[in-house]
Every structure is written in structure tokens, then in C-alpha cells.
Amino acid sequence: MTQAATAEKKNPAKKTVAKAVNSLDVSDHQATVGKNFADNAKMTMRNVNVFYDDKQAIHDVSVDIAKNEVIAMIGPSGCGKSTFLRSLNRMNDTVDICRVEGQICMDGEDLYSPKLDVVELRARVGMVFQKPNPFPKSIYENVAYGPKIHGLADTRVDLDEIVENSLRKAGLWEEVKERLHQAGTGLSGGQQQRLCIARAIAVSPEVILMDEPCSALDPIATAKIEELIEELSQNFTIAIVTHSMQQAARVSHRTAYFHLGRLIEVNPTEQVFTMPEHQLTEAYITGRFG
Amino acid sequence: MTESVNNLDKIKQSLSRRNRAEKRFRWYGRLAIFIGLAAVMVLFTDIISKGHGAFRITYIELEVTYDQDRIGVENLTDPEQLANGNWEALSKAALRNEFNDVSGRRDKRKLYGLISSGAGFDLKDRLLANPLLLGETEKVWILADDDIDTYYKSWLDGESYAARMSAKQLQWIDELHAQGKIRLQFNSNLFTRGDSREPEQAGIRGAVMGSLLTLILTLLLSFPIGVSAAIYLEEFAPRNRWTDFIEVNINNLAAVPSIIFGLLGLAIFINFFHIPRSVPIVGGLVLTLMTLPTIIITSRAAIKSVPPSIREAALGMGASKYQVVLHHVLPLSLPGMLTGAIIGMAQALGESAPLLMIGMVAFIVDIPAGFSDPATVLPVQIFLWADSPERAFIEKTSAAIMVLLSFLIIMNTVAVWLRKRLERRW
Ligand SMILES: Nc1ncnc2c1ncn2[C@@H]1O[C@H](COP(=O)(O)OP(=O)(O)OP(=O)(O)O)[C@@H](O)[C@H]1O
Ligand SMILES: [Mg+2]
Numbered sequence: 090m091t092q093a094a095t096a097e098k099k100n101p102a103k104k105t106v107a108k109a110v111n112s113l114d115v116s117d118h119q120a121t122v123g124k125n126f127a128d129n130a131k132m133t134m135r136n137v138n139v140f141y142d143d144k145q146a147i148h149d150v151s152v153d154i155a156k157n158e159v160i161a162m163i164g165p166s167g168c169g170k171s172t173f174l175r176s177l178n179r180m181n182d183t184v185d186i187c188r189v190e191g192q193i194c195m196d197g198e199d200l201y202s203p204k205l206d207v208v209e210l211r212a213r214v215g216m217v218f219q220k221p222n223p224f225p226k227s228i229y230e231n232v233a234y235g236p237k238i239h240g241l242a243d244t245r246v247d248l249d250e251i252v253e254n255s256l257r258k259a260g261l262w263e264e265v266k267e268r269l270h271q272a273g274t275g276l277s278g279g280q281q282q283r284l285c286i287a288r289a290i291a292v293s294p295e296v297i298l299m300d301e302p303c304s305a306l307d308p309i310a311t312a313k314i315e316e317l318i319e320e321l322s323q324n325f326t327i328a329i330v331t332h333s334m335q336q337a338a339r340v341s342h343r344t345a346y347f348h349l350g351r352l353i354e355v356n357p358t359e360q361v362f363t364m365p366e367h368q369l370t371e372a373y374i375t376g377r378f379g
Numbered sequence: 380m381t382e383s384v385n386n387l388d389k390i391k392q393s394l395s396r397r398n399r400a401e402k403r404f405r406w407y408g409r410l411a412i413f414i415g416l417a418a419v420m421v422l423f424t425d426i427i428s429k430g431h432g433a434f435r436i437t438y439i440e441l442e443v444t445y446d447q448d449r450i451g452v453e454n455l456t457d458p459e460q461l462a463n464g465n466w467e468a469l470s471k472a473a474l475r476n477e478f479n480d481v482s483g484r485r486d487k488r489k490l491y492g493l494i495s496s497g498a499g500f501d502l503k504d505r506l507l508a509n510p511l512l513l514g515e516t517e518k519v520w521i522l523a524d525d526d527i528d529t530y531y532k533s534w535l536d537g538e539s540y541a542a543r544m545s546a547k548q549l550q551w552i553d554e555l556h557a558q559g560k561i562r563l564q565f566n567s568n569l570f571t572r573g574d575s576r577e578p579e580q581a582g583i584r585g586a587v588m589g590s591l592l593t594l595i596l597t598l599l600l601s602f603p604i605g606v607s608a609a610i611y612l613e614e615f616a617p618r619n620r621w622t623d624f625i626e627v628n629i630n631n632l633a634a635v636p637s638i639i640f641g642l643l644g645l646a647i648f649i650n651f652f653h654i655p656r657s658v659p660i661v662g663g664l665v666l667t668l669m670t671l672p673t674i675i676i677t678s679r680a681a682i683k684s685v686p687p688s689i690r691e692a693a694l695g696m697g698a699s700k701y702q703v704v705l706h707h708v709l710p711l712s713l714p715g716m717l718t719g720a721i722i723g724m725a726q727a728l729g730e731s732a733p734l735l736m737i738g739m740v741a742f743i744v745d746i747p748a749g750f751s752d753p754a755t756v757l758p759v760q761i762f763l764w765a766d767s768p769e770r771a772f773i774e775k776t777s778a779a780i781m782v783l784l785s786f787l788i789i790m791n792t793v794a795v796w797l798r799k800r801l802e803r804r805w
Binding site: 212215 | 618688691694696697698699702706
């Protein structure tokens with residue numbers, strides 16, 4: 090209950106949602122409703138708890154991400170979407186006070202086992218951040234960075250090929266092929282974000298995590314990235330956090346709704362937006378749409 | 380409706396007040412800058428007006444005969460004979476030859492006092508450079524004594540200072556001047572010689588070399604140590620009581636008066652490790668202690684200014700922490716680190732107090748050639764000259780200050796240029 094109170098203080102704008110919380114005690118909530126497990130799971134999360142110091146940000150989340158699916162994570166601000174996403178490639182390790190409990194596996198391999206090297210993990214699970222963050226190096230160097238540090242290219246020709254392919258897949262090749270050796274930071278915001286996607290896919294990860302990849306972009310750039318996500322889903326498994334429900338509806342196969350650190354509902358996207366199973370999901374969706 | 384009009388009036392009223400405040404503030408700023416610039420101008424004019432004379436020095440033309448009997452040397456390649464040779468006899472004879480009516484011991488002493496007491500050795504060097512001169516006669520411009528130099532310069536400027544001159548000497552100078560046998564030349568000795576008790580022979584080469592050697596050692600030690608410490612503290616060290624403690628102490632060290640570092644150096648390097656006094660090794664070690672906090676603090680600030688998003692991006696690509704530092708943090712923070720290092724070096728270059736404690740204040744004639752040769756440094760040389768009674772050292776002191784200031788200006792300009800050059804935008 091105290092958590093609900095602090096959340097309300099933080100987000101006074103979300104009155105509708107807060108009301109819904111009051112009418113339904115979250116701490117009573119037992120398990121996620123809907124289809125949170127999958128048959129052909131790429132990643133499996135079981136009873137995941139995440140703490141910042143003694144403050145719990147994620148409560149007992151269990152969910153699967155299927156191979157080659159796009160799963161969208163939605164929910165009010167501060168509900169723990171980013172925290173959860175970042176525990177999937179152990180980016181939370183870089184936060185001193187952050188602690189992850191429970192089991193997170195990829196292809197049956199425990200990601201938090203001491204035997205696993207995070208360097209390898211992050212090569213297999215790539216990440217695209219909310220704000221485009223290209224390195225202050227050339228476009229070429231940006232894309233070539235991953236292959237270089239992981240030793241994926243034996244020759245310069247190989248590397249050139251990887252760079253071109255990645256830029257092509259990210260839909261950026263035509264725009265930048267003439268200026269590969271100019272600064273990546275000189276591109277427009279949308280181009281920078283696609284550069285970051287190209288950089289992430291250059292190491293051929295199995296999973297790509299995207300944390301609000303379009304929140305800094307205009308509608309046209311957003312549309313391009315959404316198109317890109319659809320194409321990428323043929324080869325990659327994608328988990329995307331978004332604040333735009335239209336975006337979730339457009340790009341994802343399944344949608345997960347988080348609320349105050351709990352995973353409330355996971356269902357096929359169509360169902361979530363047309364007939365959500367859980368009252369909270371409905372409150373959030375209708376609250377947003379009017 | 381009326382309320383909004385009222386509001387507009389209020390805004391307009393406050394607007395003029397705000398504009399006035401801004402104008403006033405701008406004038407305060409201009410005044411502050413003016414005061415600063417004026418102070419610098421006064422300083423520079425004073426130093427330059429006092430010191431510019433030191434770049435020229437008085438020479439007297441004499442006819443010198445390299446008479447073998449007078450010198451008492453038979454073999455020009457025998458160092459022992461050369462050392463025992465009576466070289467002064469050459470210049471003295473030349474003077475007697477010029478003014479052949481001078482007699483009496485006192486007058487002769489005054490006459491010999493016209494030229495530098497080191498003139499004989501200069502003639503020796505001339506002869507050794509060209510042994511064929513032995514037995515020949517040639518006209519040579521010989522360095523004048525410092526009192527003559529001071530008088531001649533002041534006389535040329537129209538306000539002659541003759542306190543240390545005898546009537547005879549004044550008359551001789553007049554004669555020489557009338558014949559064009561006395562003149563000012565560029566004072567190359569200032570830049571090619573070490574210190575000397577004779578002002579006309581003293582130069583800053585020894586001090587410049589001493590400063591250079593000391594600074595090289597300081598840079599070689601403090602930059603790598605400082606940068607490594609900064610990187611470790613910023614990127615790798617856990618945040619706990621120990622690192623807090625270290626951080627507080629580094630900041631404290633930066634505020635410790637520099638003379639304390641001198642005492643520390645004396646106690647540790649000289650008394651405990653028995654490194655000899657007065658050498659650039661000790662100087663460099665002491666100045667390293669002093670510059671380390673500066674470099675660590677500026678380097679940490681430079682590392683902190685690298686946006687965290689760059690680190691996240693690299694970590695997210697699977698770079699190890701070491702790779703993040705090496706590939707991203709270090710290149711991006713290097714301009715800041717270099718600037719910090721240069722500013723630290725400039726501080727070290729101007730530092731004299733700690734070096735006094737470790738004996739780099741000794742009177743040293745020889746120009747140091749290595750890290751273990753006794754040496755002094757520029758600011759200490761300035762201190763030594765400023766402390767000397769001879770009038771001719773006044774302009775020398777100012778000249779040395781000018782040299783020191785030019786080094787500082789050059790270093791600071793390089794720092795600014797480097798920062799502009801290497802700075803990257805993201
Ligand atoms: N580094 C951190 N230290 C302490 N608490 C944190 C940290 N990062 C996040 N939190 C807390 O964890 C909770 C979840 O945060 P998180 O960033 O995951 O939310 P989110 O769902 O991504 O929100 P948004 O939609 O605004 O991005 C919040 O209460 C937040 O205050
Ligand atoms: Mg977030």
C-alpha cells in the first residue's frame with residue numbers, strides 16, 4: 090500500500106490509474122493473468138525479483154519470450170519496465186545497489202550463473218537505448234565496434250561486409266553510404282537511433298532489447314523504426330518497452346502489462362487492446378485512450 | 380480583462396527594473412575585467428621596463444696580442460698548462476696598450492676594472508678555437524665589467540648612474556666612446572651560461588636546464604600515476620568508506636602549502652633514501668607529490684564529464700570495463716587530462732618554496748646535463764638574483780622573470796589550444 094502511495098505522489102497526472110489501484114489492492118495480486126508462458130521459449134524468467142537497495146522494483150515476475158516474437162512491455166511510468174528489461178542482459182550489474190533474484194534463462198542456460206561471462210551474454214542479447222547514443226566516432230567505426238571487440242571479422246573485407254549488411258538491415262545504408270567516415274553524432278535523431286540498431290545487430294545477437302527506442306523521435310522516424318522492427322523480427326527475438334500503445338499494437342505479437350513492479354497480464358497484443366483480461370490493464374488502456 | 384491589463388503593467392514595471400539590474404551587472408563584470416587587465420599591464424610594464432636592458436650588454440674593443448710568454452703556456456693541448464695559464468695577462472696588456480699613459484697601482488687597478496674579470500677566459504676560448512692566433516694580434520670585443528655596463532647603459536639613456544665609477548674611469552669611457560670602441564651588443568651570455576658571481580657573466584641556461592630536467596621527471600611520474608589513480612577511482616573502485624577517505628585526502632593534499640612538500644621530500648628522499656641534495660631527481664619527486672592531486676582532480680573531472688550514455692552503449696555491446704575505459708572514456712577525457720597536466724606543470728615550473736627545502740637553492744655555475752647533476756630552477760634563480768647586492772642583477776632578475784613568464788604563457792596557450800583541438804562534441 091505504501092508503494093501505491095509513493096507512486097501516486099510521483100505521478101499525480103495519472104489519476105485514473107491511481108483510482109483503479111485504490112479500488113483494487115495490488116498486494117493481493119497473486120499471479121500474472123493471461124498467456125505468460127510459451128512453448129518455443131527463447132528466454133524464460135521465473136519468480137524474478139529486482140531490488141534497488143532494499144526497495145523492491147520488480148515483484149515475482151514469471152514470463153517467457155518466444156523465439157522470433159516481438160513482445161511489448163507497457164505500463165505506467167516507474168512501474169519497472171526498464172528495470173526488468175535491463176536485467177535480461179545484466180545491464181543492472183552496472184548499478185551498484187541493484188540486486189536480481191530468481192531465475193532468468195536463455196535457451197535453458199542460467200544468465201546469472203557465476204560461470205557465465207556478461208561479455209558473452211551482451212554479445213548475444215543486444216540493447217537499444219531510449220536516447221540514441223552513438224559513439225563520438227565515425228559511422229563506420231560505430232557499427233564496426235562490436236565485431237571488432239568480439240573478433241568477429243578476420244579481414245578488413247569481412248568487416249566492411251558486416252558493416253554494410255548491418256546498415257542495410259537497419260535501413261540506413263542508402264542514406265549514409267557516401268559518408269561512412271563522418272561522425273555518427275552528425276546524423277539526425279532518427280538516423281542516429283537506426284545507427285544504434287545497426288550497431289546492435291552487427292554482432293548478430295539472438296535477442297534485441299529496446300527501451301523506448303522511439304521516444305525521442307518524430308512520427309516519420311518512428312514509422313521507419315517500427316517497420317524495421319517488423320523486419321528484424323524474422324531473424325531476431327525482440328523485447329520492446331514503449332509508452333505508445335499504438336506502437337505496441339502495431340509492432341508486437343504479445344503485450345505485457347506491468348503495474349507497480351508486478352506483471353499483471355500477458356496476452357496476444359490484439360486481445361490486450363480489445364478485451365483485456367485484467368481490470369488494471371483495462372484501466373490503463375482506457376485511461377490513455379480517453 | 381482588467382486583471383490581465385494590470386498584470387501587463389506589472390510585468391512592464393518589473394521589466395525596466397530587471398533591465399537596469401542586468402545593465403549594472405554587466406558593468407560590474409567589465410570593471411572586474413578592467414581591474415584584472417590593469418594589474419597585469421602594470422606588472423608586465425614594470426618587469427619589461429626593468430628587464431629589457433639585460434638583453435644587451437656592454438663590450439669594449441681592444442687590440443689583443445696572444446703572446447705565448449705572457450700566458451706561460453707552451454703546449455695548447457695540455458689541459459694542465461691551459462688551466463695554469465695566466466690568461467688575464469692578455470687582457471691586461473691590451474688595456475695598458477690602449478691607455479699607455481696610465482701608471483701607478485691604483486690607476487692600473489681601476490683600468491683593469493673596466494673589463495670583466497672573466498675576460499681572460501673568453502680570450503682563452505678564442506685562442507683554443509683557433510690556435511693559429513698564437514703570437515698574432517687581433518681586435519676583440521671584450522665583455523665590460525658590470526659597473527661599466529650599468530653606467531654606460533644609464534649614460535646612453537641620459538640619466539647616468541656613476542656612483543661606483545672613479546673620475547678616471549669616466550674619462551676612459553668617454554675616450555672609448557669617442558673612438559667608437561665601446562658599444563652594446565646582444566647579450567648571448569644570458570642564454571648560454573650558468574650562474575656567476577659576476578653579473579655580466581651570469582646566465583639562466585643552468586636554471587632553464589634545471590627546470591627542464593625537473594619538469595620532465597615531474598611529468599613522467601605524475602601524469603601516468605595521476606591518470607591511473609583517477610581512472611581507478613572513477614571507473615573501478617567501489618564506493619565505500621575507504622574510497623571516500625581517499626577522496627577527502629586527495630582534496631586535502633591539493634590544499635597543502637607547497638613548502639610542506641619540500642619538508643616531506645627532505646625527510647623522505649634525502650634523509651631516508653639518501654638521494655643527494657640539489658639534484659633534479661629530488662626536485663622532480665617533490666614536485667610530483669605536489670602536482671599529483673591537481674592531476675588526479677582534473678582527470679577525474681574529465682572522466683566524469685564523459686556522458687554515461689557512452690559507457691552504457693559500450694557495455695551494452697559487450698565491451699568489458701577495461702575496453703570501455705580504453706576505447707571510450709580515455710580518448711574522450713584525454714583533452715581534459717592533458718589540460719590539467721599542463722596546468723599542473725605550469726604550477727610546478729613556478730614553484731620555488733619546496734625546492735628551497737631540498738637544497739636546489741645552491742649557487743651552481745655548471746649547467747646540469749643529467750638528472751643527478753646539481754641544479755637550480757628558474758624561480759629559485761630569480762630569488763637568488765633578486766637577493767644579490769650588485770645593481771646589475773636588478774635587470775637580470777627582471778629578464779629571468781620575463782623568460783619564466785614566457786614559458787608559462789606558452790604552456791597555458793598550448794593547454795588552451797590542445798583543448799580546442801581535441802575537444803569532441805557528442
Ligand atoms: N538506479 C536506480 N536506483 C534506485 N532506484 C531506481 C533506479 N532505477 C530505477 N529505480 C526505481 O525503480 C522503479 C522502476 O524504475 P524503471 O526505470 O524500471 O521504471 P520504468 O517503468 O522504466 O519507467 P519509465 O516508463 O518512466 O521509464 C522506480 O520506482 C525507480 O524509482
Ligand atoms: Mg524506463
